[in-house]
Amino acid sequence: MASFEAINYSVRPNKCVERKIIFESLSRLSLAFKFSDYHYVGMGSMWFVDFVMAHKYLAIKNLTSFELAEYHPRAEFNRPYKNINVIAGPAADGIAEFDWTKPAIVWLDYDSGADNPAIFDDSADLAARISFDSILMVTVNAHLGTIPKLDEHGKEVTKHESLRLMLKDAAPSKEEFPHINAKKFPSVLATCLIRHIERAHRRSGRGGKFVPFLNFKYTDNAPMITVGGMFVNEESEGKLLNDPHFKDSEYFSEELYEISIPPLTHRERMALDALLPSEASLTQAEVKDVLGFTLRQDQLDGYSKFYKLYPTYGELTL
Amino acid sequence: MAQWTAKADPTKEFFIDMITRDIGLDEGIFDLLDNSIDGASRTAEAKGEADLSGYYVNIVLKPDCFSIVDNCGGMSLLDATDYAFHFGRKSDAPKDAKQSIGLYGIGMKRAIFKIGKSIVIQSSTEAAPEEAFEAKIDVDAWAQEPEWEFGLDRIEHPDFIGTKIVVENLKESTASEFSDDIFISNIRRGLGRYYSFFLQDGIRIAINGVQIVQHVFGVRSSEAIAPFFNEYTDEQTGVSVKVISGLAGTPPDDAGDPNSSSVDSGDWGWYVVCNKRIVLAGDKTDKTVWGGVFPSWHSQYNGFMGLIFFTAEDPKLLPWTTTKRQIDETLPVFRRATTVMRDATRHYVTYTNSRKANLEEAKVIEERAVVKSISEFRAVAPMRLPTFSETPRIAMGTVSYQQPRTTLDRVARQLGNSQMSLKQIGLKTFEYYVENEVGE
Numbered sequence: 001m002a003s004f005e006a007i008n009y010s011v012r013p014n015k016c017v018e019r020k021i022i023f024e025s026l027s028r029l030s031l032a033f034k035f036s037d038y039h040y041v042g043m044g045s046m047w048f049v050d051f052v053m054a055h056k057y058l059a060i061k062n063l064t065s066f067e068l069a070e071y072h073p074r075a076e077f078n079r080p081y082k083n084i085n086v087i088a089g090p091a092a093d094g095i096a097e098f099d100w101t102k103p104a105i106v107w108l109d110y111d112s113g114a115d116n117p118a119i120f121d122d123s124a125d126l127a128a129r130i131s132f133d134s135i136l137m138v139t140v141n142a143h144l145g146t147i148p149k150l151d152e153h154g155k156e157v158t159k160h161e162s163l164r165l166m167l168k169d170a171a172p173s174k175e176e177f178p179h180i181n182a183k184k185f186p187s188v189l190a191t192c193l194i195r196h197i198e199r200a201h202r203r204s205g206r207g208g209k210f211v212p213f214l215n216f217k218y219t220d221n222a223p224m225i226t227v228g229g230m231f232v233n234e235e236s237e238g239k240l241l242n243d244p245h246f247k248d249s250e251y252f253s254e255e256l257y258e259i260s261i262p263p264l265t266h267r268e269r270m271a272l273d274a275l276l277p278s279e280a281s282l283t284q285a286e287v288k289d290v291l292g293f294t295l296r297q298d299q300l301d302g303y304s305k306f307y308k309l310y311p312t313y314g315e316l317t318l
Numbered sequence: 319m320a321q322w323t324a325k326a327d328p329t330k331e332f333f334i335d336m337i338t339r340d341i342g343l344d345e346g347i348f349d350l351l352d353n354s355i356d357g358a359s360r361t362a363e364a365k366g367e368a369d370l371s372g373y374y375v376n377i378v379l380k381p382d383c384f385s386i387v388d389n390c391g392g393m394s395l396l397d398a399t400d401y402a403f404h405f406g407r408k409s410d411a412p413k414d415a416k417q418s419i420g421l422y423g424i425g426m427k428r429a430i431f432k433i434g435k436s437i438v439i440q441s442s443t444e445a446a447p448e449e450a451f452e453a454k455i456d457v458d459a460w461a462q463e464p465e466w467e468f469g470l471d472r473i474e475h476p477d478f479i480g481t482k483i484v485v486e487n488l489k490e491s492t493a494s495e496f497s498d499d500i501f502i503s504n505i506r507r508g509l510g511r512y513y514s515f516f517l518q519d520g521i522r523i524a525i526n527g528v529q530i531v532q533h534v535f536g537v538r539s540s541e542a543i544a545p546f547f548n549e550y551t552d553e554q555t556g557v558s559v560k561v562i563s564g565l566a567g568t569p570p571d572d573a574g575d576p577n578s579s580s581v582d583s584g585d586w587g588w589y590v591v592c593n594k595r596i597v598l599a600g601d602k603t604d605k606t607v608w609g610g611v612f613p614s615w616h617s618q619y620n621g622f623m624g625l626i627f628f629t630a631e632d633p634k635l636l637p638w639t640t641t642k643r644q645i646d647e648t649l650p651v652f653r654r655a656t657t658v659m660r661d662a663t664r665h666y667v668t669y670t671n672s673r674k675a676n677l678e679e680a681k682v683i684e685e686r687a688v689v690k691s692i693s694e695f696r697a698v699a700p701m702r703l704p705t706f707s708e709t710p711r712i713a714m715g716t717v718s719y720q721q722p723r724t725t726l727d728r729v730a731r732q733l734g735n736s737q738m739s740l741k742q743i744g745l746k747t748f749e750y751y752v753e754n755e756v757g758e
Contacts, residue, residue: 115736152739153571165737173503175510175528195499202494 113146137228349425371520563624
């Protein structure tokens with residue numbers, strides 16, 4: 001890959017598109033579910049981007065971020081609104097102490113992959129506590145390289161063995177997933193995580209179920225997946241499944257929805273925008289006519305799909 | 319003549335509600351599978367077939383429906399009218415397959431009652447297709463009837479040979495488990511193990527369309543290492559007994575680390591196999607040999623695997639309980655066998671101590687011995703394990719300190735293995751210091 005196609009990791013445009021899709025989609029569901037009365041719980045880091053969106057798009061007033069104790073003062077300083085409560089300590093402690101009686105939208109946004117046991121532990125713990133009509137999203141790194149190749153004694157292990165060591169019963173079986181490669185791993189991991197959440201909720205013995213529909217895959221640097229959905233009882237299940245926005249949304253699916261936007265210069269974007277919208281994706285031929293060169297078809301497909309959500313970056317003097 | 323009589327008739331509720339509590343859902347499914355396998359063995363035996371490769375069992379577990387369909391020969395009408403639906407095995411029941419695994423006459427009824435309330439059982443045999451029958455059981459309605467009977471209807475022109483059981487109107491708890499893909503994945507994993515020796519015989523088992531893969535049990539074997547093997551016929555009962563045990567994995571370097579875990583720590587220990595069906599798996603308790611006068615299980619023994627096979631024409635002679643997931647360790651035939659099992663284990667236990675004298679060499683020799691399938695060992699041969707002479711004792715000290723987990727994780731990654739044990743991290747970093755900072 002040429003270096004100009006590599007992406008400035010700090011801006012993460014695909015991640016940005018994912019956030020927009022999630023919050024815009026949820027705001028459409030806010031006629032059926034009164035998200036403004038919900039609690040938003042996340043891992044805001046120092047940037048709180050999702051918190052700002054939860055406040056702006058969904059009008060959520062109660063916001064809580066989990067932050068490790070050593071970074072707590074800095075996070076406290078950086079919180080953009082005074083109604084964001086930063087709780088010091090690992091997410092596991094925060095989850096255990098938080099009052100989950102009110103419905104919440106929770107986004108556990110990890111950088112790490114399956115080798116971080118907290119991901120599966122925290123999401124199961126939450127699934128067992130969270131109240132009905134709540135939404136849980138979990139983002140994890142789905143790069144196959146995050147699976148350790150050695151066990152603790154330094155012995156080589158297969159991918160299946162390594163996953164079994166980390167994920168225990170939630171690990172993918174050889175029978176069902178005989179070949180795990182880099183391409184399949186994101187969807188395998190998503191399946192394992194969803195099943196794990198469903199099981200933890202089911203085992204909490206409160207009835208109802210988890211409806212997964214916020215499932216995305218994108219790659220800025222490493223391939224990342226988000227799995228998410230709503231915990232419903234009989235009443236809210238009907239409300240969710242029959243909501244016209246839920247039924248119509250192209251972004252909601254049980255399968256991973258791939259977000260993939262190509263890195264383009266501002267001039268290129270303006271030229272391509274002038275050809276959009278169009279019924280089908282842009283074709284290489286028409287792009288060549290306008291630009292004098294062409295882009296890969298998958299890049300054009302991605303742009304045609306997400307051009308309205310494509311973030312604009314620039315430097316400005318404040 | 320007694321002055322009064324106390325009524326002792328059983329109630330149907332007892333059978334429907336109570337006997338189903340003593341069995342796990344997985345065990346119930348296994349019980350139905352046992353019947354299919356007995357059918358396959360019986361049919362293969364009658365036809366003179368060498369193995370079970372012509373037979374399949376397809377099991378479907380869905381939140382609204384359970385089914386098990388096989389081509390394992392089916393049940394004859396006489397078997398059904400006189401025996402199969404009877405609660406408890408009748409003393410005049412015809413002889414089953416040689417070395418069958420169904421024995422108490424409770425498995426099928428208990429399993430289907432455990433699963434749900436609306437049941438259809440169909441069966442058809444090759445010998446008498448005109449006797450193909452169907453039993454429809456509505457459990458709640460049946461419980462109200464005074465008679466202990468199930469009506470059987472003839473199936474005209476059956477288009478199958480074998481048995482089909484379909485259960486609908488599942489119990490809430492059953493439906494909930496069947497909706498869980500992790501439950502189903504665990505059942506598959508369990509079947510691959512508990513039915514390893516039937517899968518080896520060629521029977522095909524599928525759950526929701528996914529074929530079960532045999533888990534092959536094996537022990538290491540080489541010039542230097544050979545498993546314990548002993549075979550004998552129990553004199554009092556005529557039960558034939560076979561014991562194979564040895565090094566299956568790699569013993570841990572560091573048995574003292576409580577956080578120590580390995581891929582298959584659940585696999586180590588003793589296995590009790592009755593007529594090819596694994597009854598007890600990876601046992602580390604006094605059910606087998608551990609504890610009491612013998613050492614209790616310790617993680618130092620990780621890597622040990624022992625299998626004891628009991629085989630008899632009459633399954634009642636074997637040390638299993640009705641759930642077939644536990645052994646009756648009080649049975650004399652088992653008690654007598656534990657002597658042999660203890661011999662086999664003692665060799666290994668001694669070895670795990672002696673290998674500490676030269677750990678590096680032991681690891682090389684162990685790794686060089688390949689894991690061979692249990693079924694490849696046939697002849698009685700003495701167990702071989704390497705011996706190590708004690709190296710001259712050097713006075714040793716223990717270094718121990720605490721560090722934040724995050725730092726340890728970073729060090730482990732830097733050392734090239736994020737999963738490295740804490741002891742290894744300590745050793746490697748210490749070695750590094752000695753090499754770079756300590757003069758001769």
